Amino acid sequence: MTIRRAAREVPVGPLALGGGNPIRVQSMTATDTADAAATIDQINALAEAGCEIVRVSVNTAKAAAALPEIRRRIAIPLVADIHFNHKLAIEAAPYVDKIRINPGNIGDENRIRAVIARANEFDLPVRVGVNGGSLERDIAIKHGARAAENMLMPPEHGFPAEALVESALRNIEILERMGFARIIISVKSSSVPLTVRAYRLLAAACDYPLHLGVTEAGTKDNSNIKSSIGIGALLLDGIGDTLRVSIAARDTADKIGEVRTGFKILQALGLRRYGVEVVACPTCGREDPGFDTARIALDIEQMTARETRPLRVAVMGCCVNGPGEAAEADIGVMASGKTARIFRKGKVAATLVPFGEVAQHVNQMIESILKGDGC
Ligand code: SF4
Missing domain, CATH: 3.30.413.10 (Sulfite Reductase Hemoprotein, domain 1)
Known part of the structure; x- marks a missing residue:
């Protein structure tokens, strides 16, 4: 039997990640969050299929404004996914159970501090969601990125896993200096070997719950294969406290596929039973x-x-x-x-x-x- 890595327990609404709790399956809506009715319909269909935590993109003021209604009409923990504009996290906080920030595009430390102050106000956990495609500029350059036409191009063979982990640890340190410990971390990449190596390094470097996933994994067949190998390899190591299978799709039926594949990965490893x-x-x-x-x-x-x-x-x-x-x-x-x-x-x-x-x-x-x- 696989011995699970001992992760500290972090609450997400009525659930908890880490601390020996079941590995939770989550998904993310593909609707425009500002369209509350469509988003609610998709979330409730995901929940009916077993989805335990759902994330929505909060990318505009209108999306943030839809959160109170979405919150009222769903029954599973809700996560606000924030990129670029930390003020949207501040608006979202009263209506969600977790905030996900991408440290590579959220901006300077002061902005992270503002998000954490708000998370403390509502006892929310924060996922530091590092993504291989959007590392902080200085970390990207240190690990081989080249500047081209106002963009940073990754090194020829991609960033090493150490770059993702460096970003994660830097942000953990910022949060810990603020006395904040309700942290969940992910270090996703579209490369399966890179993702697996990054999570293994991170798992050895901290005891926070880890959110597993292979990002931009592609359409259904490719995603199912990449996610099964990447997430499965980590779970076999005992690493991982929640997971999301990412499928490039808009339809609710395909999004339900994310949930089913997630559970089937856990089922194949004897970690959860489903259906x-x-x-x-x-x-x-x-x-x-x-x-x-x-x-x-x-x-x-x-x-x-x-x-x-x-x-x-x-x-x-x-x-x-x-x-x-x-x-x-x-x-x-x-x-x-x-x-x-x-x-x-x-x-x-x-x-x-x-x-x-x-x-x-x-x-x-x-x-x-x-x-x-x-x-
Ligand atoms: S159970 Fe019988 S039919 Fe099926 S693969 Fe085995 S030998 Fe063939």
Whole structure:
């Protein structure tokens, strides 16, 4: 079993990160926050899918002005994401549960001090969200950035992990000098190896809760792969107290994908359980004729796609590995000649089930189990 890094506990609204608490899955809206109705709809859909903390961009005065209504009509902790304009953090503070600042673009220390004073007023935690694409100028130059046309270009092979960590530690020090310790940190990059190395260095250098993520990870498939490898590698090291999978998408359905992938990463590592997990064999030439393992697994996944309560279903195409997998699942299906056997917790629950009725039969068992009928 993975031994988790001991992070100090930091509250985020009614939840807490670190301190041995569950690793929380979060997401971020893609709506214009000034459009309170659209933002509320997306947040509530994310929450229904299991999202535990949600972040919204507070990029304008209108976005900040929408926060009171958003706060009133959602039920999960709300985070204000602040870039460039620290005054927006000051406006947002009464209505949110956490403030995220990007030290690379928030400006000088006085601005950070102003944000921290406001966070203290409302007992808010602050995430220092360092991003490989927007480091402080002096740190970027120290680590090889070149000035070109009023812009700083990163070094040819990108910034080293040490640059991200230096930025994080510098900002931690500023906050600690103010006596502020409700700190959560992230050091994200679009490079998986760089992200993993930066978090490992940071984890060894402090005990604040870490927010994991691979930033700008791309569209769904790429993001799922990059996030699974990057976040997964860190979680296997015991590092990480909350995570966000970043998918380039606007639609609520795709944003829900961020939440589901986040939970599935945790589920694959045995750290959280979420929804109906369908274990299915890859099929081969031994699959019993007429039994379509992949189709049945997909049908069960689709029938239970909105379920967040945990349950494990195994679908196996023949008797080779069927009994073993079925015994470990809540519900096991095994092709057995011309019909299927269905197991409940390793015991035979049904025999002679026609192949075409397996998915529906399993779905009814799932509904019955989740209703508490025991099946
Ligand atoms: S369970 Fe049977 S059909 Fe599925 S991969 Fe294994 S041997 Fe092949």
